[in-house]
Amino acid sequence: MTIADPDSATTDHRRRRDPESRPQQILDAALEVFGEHGFAGARTDDIATKAGVAKGTIFLYFPTKDDLFKAVVRREIVARIEDAEQRRADAGDMSARDFLRIFLTNYYATTQGTHALRMLRLVMGELHKHPELARFYGTEVIARAWTLLSSVVQRGIERGEFRPVDPMLAARCITSAFLMHRAWSEPSSPGFPMISHIDSAQLGNDLVEFFIDSLAAHPADRSHTP
Amino acid sequence: MTIADPDSATTDHRRRRDPESRPQQILDAALEVFGEHGFAGARTDDIATKAGVAKGTIFLYFPTKDDLFKAVVRREIVARIEDAEQRRADAGDMSARDFLRIFLTNYYATTQGTHALRMLRLVMGELHKHPELARFYGTEVIARAWTLLSSVVQRGIERGEFRPVDPMLAARCITSAFLMHRAWSEPSSPGFPMISHIDSAQLGNDLVEFFIDSLAAHPADRSHTP
DNA sequence: TGTATATTACTGACTAGTCAGTCACAATGC
DNA sequence: GCATTGTGACTGACTAGTCAGTAATATACA
Numbered sequence: 001m002t003i004a005d006p007d008s009a010t011t012d013h014r015r016r017r018d019p020e021s022r023p024q025q026i027l028d029a030a031l032e033v034f035g036e037h038g039f040a041g042a043r044t045d046d047i048a049t050k051a052g053v054a055k056g057t058i059f060l061y062f063p064t065k066d067d068l069f070k071a072v073v074r075r076e077i078v079a080r081i082e083d084a085e086q087r088r089a090d091a092g093d094m095s096a097r098d099f100l101r102i103f104l105t106n107y108y109a110t111t112q113g114t115h116a117l118r119m120l121r122l123v124m125g126e127l128h129k130h131p132e133l134a135r136f137y138g139t140e141v142i143a144r145a146w147t148l149l150s151s152v153v154q155r156g157i158e159r160g161e162f163r164p165v166d167p168m169l170a171a172r173c174i175t176s177a178f179l180m181h182r183a184w185s186e187p188s189s190p191g192f193p194m195i196s197h198i199d200s201a202q203l204g205n206d207l208v209e210f211f212i213d214s215l216a217a218h219p220a221d222r223s224h225t226p
Numbered sequence: 227m228t229i230a231d232p233d234s235a236t237t238d239h240r241r242r243r244d245p246e247s248r249p250q251q252i253l254d255a256a257l258e259v260f261g262e263h264g265f266a267g268a269r270t271d272d273i274a275t276k277a278g279v280a281k282g283t284i285f286l287y288f289p290t291k292d293d294l295f296k297a298v299v300r301r302e303i304v305a306r307i308e309d310a311e312q313r314r315a316d317a318g319d320m321s322a323r324d325f326l327r328i329f330l331t332n333y334y335a336t337t338q339g340t341h342a343l344r345m346l347r348l349v350m351g352e353l354h355k356h357p358e359l360a361r362f363y364g365t366e367v368i369a370r371a372w373t374l375l376s377s378v379v380q381r382g383i384e385r386g387e388f389r390p391v392d393p394m395l396a397a398r399c400i401t402s403a404f405l406m407h408r409a410w411s412e413p414s415s416p417g418f419p420m421i422s423h424i425d426s427a428q429l430g431n432d433l434v435e436f437f438i439d440s441l442a443a444h445p446a447d448r449s450h451t452p
Numbered sequence: 453t454g455t456a457t458a459t460t461a462c463t464g465a466c467t468a469g470t471c472a473g474t475c476a477c478a479a480t481g482c
Numbered sequence: 483g484c485a486t487t488g489t490g491a492c493t494g495a496c497t498a499g500t501c502a503g504t505a506a507t508a509t510a511c512a
Contacts, residue, residue, distance in 0.1 A: 022487090043470090044471075054488065056490065059473060060487075121351050124346070125352075139419065143419070165436060172406070172407065176403040177399040184398070189360070190360045190361070190367075191364060191368050195398070206395055210392075211399075213391070214437075280462065282500080283461080283463075286462075290499080291498065
């Protein structure tokens with residue numbers, strides 16, 4: 001298990017008062033356990049053990065298991081928004097190809113680790129039972145991400161580098177592929193045996209290049225560029 | 227609720243003995259309830275009610291809740307394999323574009339309804355807890371689908387109609403997009419508000435055309451065709 | 453054809469176990 | 483001291499799985 005370190009008996013970290021970081025510890029553990037077992041399958045006892053606190057402590061900070069779940073998702077929403085803000089950045093006069101490459105590579109990097117997969121599981125498997133949260137997530141994460149990505153594609157179209165495609169559709173196809181590939185490259189995934197031989201970074205690059213080439217304007221279409 | 231039809235009071239279907247069709251009734255109900263609430267969140271009582279039988283009846287046909295879950299997934303695996311066999315069919319000397327179009331349209335049609343979404347939820351959210359089933363699903367459904375689709379792409383590349391892309395990668399990107407779009411077009415999905423204005427068939431067509439154009443060989447690349 | 457008897461499908465109250473949430477008490481810091 | 487933070491045994495609601503009993507059908511015999 002992951003609980004306390006060996007010297008907990010002497011220093012007893014678990015009882016050290018640290019009300020500032022308690023909620024974060026608990027939320028970290030909760031994401032792990034919810035992501036692994038789903039909402040109904042997760043035991044608060046397990047979350048407490050993972051967080052290194054007693055079960056009662058959880059209910060000191062979150063009134064119900066449901067509230068804890070919502071807090072986990074909300075924190076994730078905030079994190080994703082902050083990611084997006086950072087990525088918005090500076091296109092400069094970079095070519096659309098290069099900008100999209102950087103943008104997607106960045107995006108792929110933020111979904112690294114089991115963290116993103118767990119969140120994907122929660123969003124796909126549990127969020128529909130919390131309509132309010134789902135709407136929040138839809139507008140604050142999904143819609144934003146799609147709009148942002150589609151604006152990058154749009155820019156490429158306007159510069160004549162990309163073929164005239166519905167930018168929103170392209171954005172959705174690209175995010176689908178990146179998310180699903182993350183999910184599939186997890187050892188416990190049913191798709192794993194088929195892609196386990198590819199290393200994660202290589203997979204990211206392959207995806208990026210696939211979509212960049214997918215969007216590339218055919219030479220014949222380039223009539224409107226110098 | 228969805229239980230028995232109005233005349234159940236008079237004819238009392240629930241008490242009618244029908245050992246032949248019981249397992250199917252139960253499996254249908256189970257897919258609904260598991261798909262809606264996940265494994266842990268599903269109550270056998272609810273499954274029984276939906277199937278129009280008493281709870282005990284379920285355990286007459288399936289020893290445990292776990293076995294019931296496995297049976298649901300297994301039946302779905304078989305159904306998917308049969309779908310795939312049917313789609314394999316006759317390319318003739320059709321152009322790769324047309325063949326891929328027909329193939330994908332067909333594929334999109336088989337994932338219609340909430341049925342496929344529920345299955346997607348189970349596969350993404352629950353299957354990792356049943357490694358044996360996951361492996362089974364991986365080899366018998368996912369691997370098959372990818373191989374099949376990639377062979378269609380491969381054919382297009384060989385005919386010079388498609389650009390020289392890794393066919394397996396293309397297959398995975400295409401399936402990701404189709405699956406995720408199905409999931410996102412569900413009213414309860416967080417992505418729903420963004421794509422609800424598109425009708426399902428139109429969405430399918432858009433996806434098909436997007437990927438066909440994505441794969442199209444650039445005129446300049448066509449050196450090896452007549 | 454009706455009626456007694458056997459067989460099989462099904463039922464639902466019950467049991468044993470689980471787990472979210474509580475609370476009386478303990479430890480810590482000021 | 484005494485206020486704040488944390489603990490873990492406890493409770494009560496809930497649910498997978500059981501099983502004694504009931505009802506539908508099949509078979510036997512007249």
